Amino acid sequence: MKKDYTVVGKNIRKLDAIEKAMGAATFTTDIKLPGMLYGKVLRSPYPHARIVKIDTSKAEALPGVKAVATYLNTPRVKFNTSATSTFTIPPLQPVEDQYVFDSVVRYVGDEVAAVAATSKKVAEEALELIEVEYELLPTVFDPLAAMKEEAPSLHHCEAGKNVPGEKIHIEMGDIELGFAEADYVFEHTFKLPVQKQAQMETQAAVAQVSVDGKVTVWSTTQTPHPSRRILATIFGLPYSKVRVLNPPYIGGGFGVRIGLSAKAEPIALALAMLAKQPVKVVYDRKEDFIASDTRHSGYVTVKTGVKKDGTFTARKIMGILNSGAYCSWSAETPGVLGAMGLSIYYCPNQMYDGHSVYTNTTPAGAMRGFGNPQGMFAVDSQVDIIAEELGMDPMEIRRKNIMRPGLPWVLPYPCQSSGLEECMDLGAKAIVWDQRGKQNQDSDTIRRGIGMAIGTHVSNAWPFCGDYSNAYVTVQQDGSIQVASGVPDMGTGTITTLSQMAAEVMGIAFGQVGITFADTESTPFEIGSHASRTCYASGTAVVAAAQDARKQVFEYAANMLEVTPGELDIENGIIYSTLTQEKNISLGQVAMEAHLRGQQFIGVGRIIPQNAPPYLAHFAEVEVDTETGKVRVTKMVAAHDVGKAIHPLIVEGQLEGGLAMGIGYALSEEIKYDDRGRQLNNGFHKYMLPTAMDIPELEAIIVEAEDPTGPFGAKGVGETGLVATAAAIANAVYDAIGIRFFEIPLTEERVYRALKERK
């Protein structure tokens, strides 16, 4: 009995939009408390060194300085800045390799000390008065070099030289048999760059300790509850005495805030405890670049066995990722790379081996796609190579091999829905795939090309780590409802989407829903915003809570109306009997009646989500200027199976934003280091993320293959927009100039060199 939805699927005004449009939205960087001090961090100028001596006396003597924190006066409790410590499932153990401050620094930018002072200027002056004597230690910057015996060890590791956590091994079928059955075997290695989230608001936190010791931390975190756990553990406090919240808005995230990367929160709190005054820490853009997590760079090797007719018989992927100086998410990211890279195509014999490697560079952690864009650049570049070798159309070889519901794969949950083929067909039509290969004259110096690539992703974090959600739905005495969910809204429209779902289940107007979010004090445990999970997992919890409240309401109303609960339904806030229409009562009347008799309807949602595969097909049209090597994307089409678009405009926004970030990944974004471990691209004029002038026409096409496990059929969306973008663009560049690239970004110089070498 599927009825038309009244709220779900509608482009309702986003709940956060008015405040943001008016300049009235509060972000962490906007907070000002009475007596608030400003914290600044002293960072290591060296990529690897031991602090032999640190003297803070001159800094402490500077008027206006209220506290100086170093490894000598802050807790010696090891932790992981990422939220992984909250949901690593035993027997695996989270890698805990950082302190608030340590006596060893492991990358340029590593935190050495921090000052709290009455003004930013005084704090900055004080930093210059801290005297530090370093003993330089040997360094290593490349993950392959760091695995060698002679490389310096950054941390104690069990799994291998400089390997954080455990090596990932995934296997299905018989890989050797699969290669033996193949007519051809292809093997290629791809190199991936460091990409930066470059969210618009830098990492920031404000910490306050009340006179009775209760801690409040306003933070830019994407995961208030897990971040609360990390802080409580470091400072030895009961969770119930630590409140972490967004204020309530966050200036973007894209993964960098899953936990407390770059440690603004513990540093602000350590300073607040020392100074006994509130402390605000806002990193500047350079600090955000050099000290907060990046996307993993590294190497991906793909080996594929294929029959003459294009059927894949075996696929083996190997991934070696650069973890940087600390683990953060480096134990999990290689797993997602492998699992997603293997799962997009059906292949009976598959294997993946991958891990990260510590080096003396900025830590790598979560960034939108979480290993998947790295893997899919390799996998779907190679699929085009295979198609060409076999004389097949790239669409055809994919159509022949794509994963379909019911087939086995390496994931521990079943594939129950797929709109992938429809995505491919709609995308091909929109880009006019038939023009491929027919657009250039021999004499053209501007050469046009079309390419495509496909991908999938997750809808929450399990099985890569634990995942569950809780939510409350409370019916107010007037019949409006209050939703409580611990999840943040990074701009992804989460609070709007969750409120839509609650309104739909409760049968009330969207305007009757209020929502409390991103606050550990007023919401039950909820992991937060990551793994494309908020709509799917947090949404499932909100739906469950609303259903629970609805059930209570119906039981109460049935008594009042002298009918059975089973025959009741609710529309526009009116509860009515589906058998006798004149038996009806408003939700507000029921709630007030219950209230007067001492009862409130409080729905609780407690769920452990399944998982479901969103699918996507990306199509790129490019122009390559063969005289300069400049690649310009002239059009991108992204057809996405999102299960169900709860709010189509929000979904399109996620897809378009992902595409833009994917275009940057493919063409221009990269952080490089010099031979002393210093980032060369540590600001917006050195790091080439796209401007409005660089982004072409983007067409997002929504396909809805509803998944039985998702709320209203919805699947994950947030990360999917850039899973296959780089591969699609590289494939289009190949179509334009006939040159295959095994490394991105496709900068003008890289492409020009390749053109010259071919001549």
Next chain:
Amino acid sequence: MQKKILKFKLNGELMELLVSPSDTLVDVVRDKLGLTGTKKGCGKGECGACTVIMNGQSVNSCIVPAMQAMDAEVETIEGIGTSDKMHPLQETFIDYGAIQCGFCTPGMIMSAKALLDGNLSPSRLQIKETIAGNICRCTGYVKIEQAVLAAADKLKASKDK
């Protein structure tokens, strides 16, 4: 350093306050006058989050020395609309899905307003050129450009009436 008196018009209201000569306009607006709608994304004129309109032109307030705002007319996001009567750009940014995290939004809207104040029929390319100095990492710019076009249409329609 001796503080100096800065006089300027902020959102139509005359302001007179003591500033340190090394303060920038964004410091004055955000920290001294408490208008935190204007954001600070880089502090070096490279992201446009701090864009305000000064004497009719969009500027990065993070690299405008406060003293150079003497006698100037400065408009910030707080001054262009009220919740009863939003500026058409504020309405279209909301309705076209041009707002995600919202951190670039005030600067983006101010850049767009400076354009529309002088041109109610901008081309898509003119819009792109206008906002090229405003980094947005969330939207991919498409919905922002659509919102600016739609606001231009609204303004034109209300002017023609």
Next chain:
Amino acid sequence: MDVITPQNLQEALEELAKDPCAGVLAGGTDLLVKWKSNTINPPRVFTILGLQELNFIREEEGRLCIGPLVTHQDLAESAVVQRHAPLLAKACAQVGSLQIRNRGTIGGNLVTASPAGDTIPALVVLNASVVLQSAQGERQVPLREFITGPGKTVLQPGELLTAVSFPCMEATEVGFYRKLGQRQAMAISIVNLALKATLENAVIKDISIACGSVGPTVVELKRTANRLKGHSLDTSELRNIVVNAGDETNPISDIRASEEYRRQMVGELLYEGLQSLRRQSAG
């Protein structure tokens, strides 16, 4: 950093004579960034941005005279500049972002003397000279001699750049400006190149070529210009003539591009420029 606001040019020059080490602040798009990055820390700066006598675009006896405080955006939009020096208008339109163009001034761009400065090659092929004024007097210096190295000019302590001027382009002259950056806006040039040529029936009678970002200061391609003279733009030999034009430059490798790529792009952009001249002469 103290900011002092002189009321007129005379006062500015007198103050500058008293404190020749003070910084001079115009639009601040360079000075403020350097100050915030702790690259410079002048105790005092004179803000001259309000001096209307330094903000003008005038046509005088066949020359275009531009005050140092004219912003890049004003130049890009100026009908006079578009008519008499379209390549300068184009160069100005490529600077930074609109917010930067609204603040950054032509005088500032020249005094900053960045090897990548976008207006410099355009002004060099236009044969520009600058007026340097101090409390003691003024002198005129060809732009080619004004900039001596990265961030270095012949500007003496106490002197202020008070005008830029160059001959208006003749009807027989055509021009071209091209910037190659890592992205389409807010980019520092990998290479920029300006051309000005006198054509007669598509034959190059005279040509000057200047490139930025390929040496410590702007580089003029004199040898290549000489080789091009007398050739028709229709000749198939053009590519051969310009292919090694980059040999005249002295670029470095940095985060934006390698030395080698820059050298090669000089020839490519020049070839593109000649094609553009050909289209202009035909049209």
